[in-house]
Amino acid sequence: MASSLDVHVRICGQEIIKYDLEIKALIQDIRDCSGPQSALSDFNSQIKEKFSKLRLRIQDLEQMAREQDRETDRQAILAETESQQRQMLSNQTAWRKANLACKLAIDNTEKDELLRGGENQSTRQRKATKESLVETSSNITESLMSISRMMAEQVKQSEDSIGTLATSSRTVQETNEEFKNMTGTIHLGRKLILKYNRRELTDKLLIFLALALFLATVLYILKKRFFPFI
Known part of the structure; x- marks a missing residue:
């Protein structure tokens, strides 16, 4: 920029350069990102914020160009503004390409993991099925044993009841005999x-x-x- 530019123009230009470098760094992070999707979303959120701030500072720089008194200063600032706008458009194109490449890489990785996970899941399902069958067999055996014990207890109770009835019958017979003797x-x-x-x-x-x-x-x-x- 020309040496006659005021302090505000220089500060705005420095902030534009700073945001431009931060955006380029984030674009490179997106290119290197291998997932998960949440990491890509986090990078995109940061880069959107940087683009928003960069766009505002470029607009500020353009406004400052219109406020210049000398034509040479205004033309110099407008030329710098157009250069930064072209650089921003270039960064946006690079950002879209990096996003597409990263999403494709993440999708391929998720597909591979899904295939491996499917095989592992199939193995786990077979194992779970065997364990379920063993558990079911054990539960059935336990139920049969429980039913057998209940039947044995019922038989014993029936035998005890029959014994009690027999004793009661003998007692009734003896009492009847005593009544007959007493009647005689x-x-x-x-x-x-x-x-x-x-x-x-x-x-x-x-x-x-x-x-x-x-x-x-x-x-x-x-x-x-x-x-x-x-």
């Missing part, structure tokens, strides 16, 4: 009581007859002794 004893006692009652009645009648005979005898004797003539 009661009938016998009743017969004895009835027989005793009849004998007691007979005894009473005999005693009454004997007493009547005794009284009749006494009256006869008294009559003969005291009333001989009657």
Whole structure:
């Protein structure tokens, strides 16, 4: 730039050069990037920010050119502005090419990893299938053993119940026999009581007859002794 340019123009030009160099460095980072996609996105985010700042500074430089009083200074600044604009367009083209190359490299890498991952996944699936079959077989065996134990417990409970029923049946039979014996004893006692009652009645009648005979005898004797003539 011409030596007559003011301080603001020189500072703006220095910032434009700085952003240009930073953009070139980021474009090279994109060319060297092998992934993942998040790394490329991070580089693109940074380079977009740099382009935005560069575009603003070029616009500032162009505005400063219009504000110059001398025609030679204005033409010199405008020439520098056009040069920086062409350089920015060149950087944008290089950025698009670097992006395309990086995306292609990332896609190829992801495809290779996907193929290798598919093989590994197939191996893992076969292993998981075998483990699942073994686990299922083990669970079935455990279930069968559990069912067998439950059936054995049910059989034992049934045997215990049958034994209890048999004991109860014998107890009922014994109680029935005792009731029969008690019934026979009661009938016998009743017969004895009835027989005793009849004998007691007979005894009473005999005693009454004997007493009547005794009284009749006494009256006869008294009559003969005291009333001989009657």
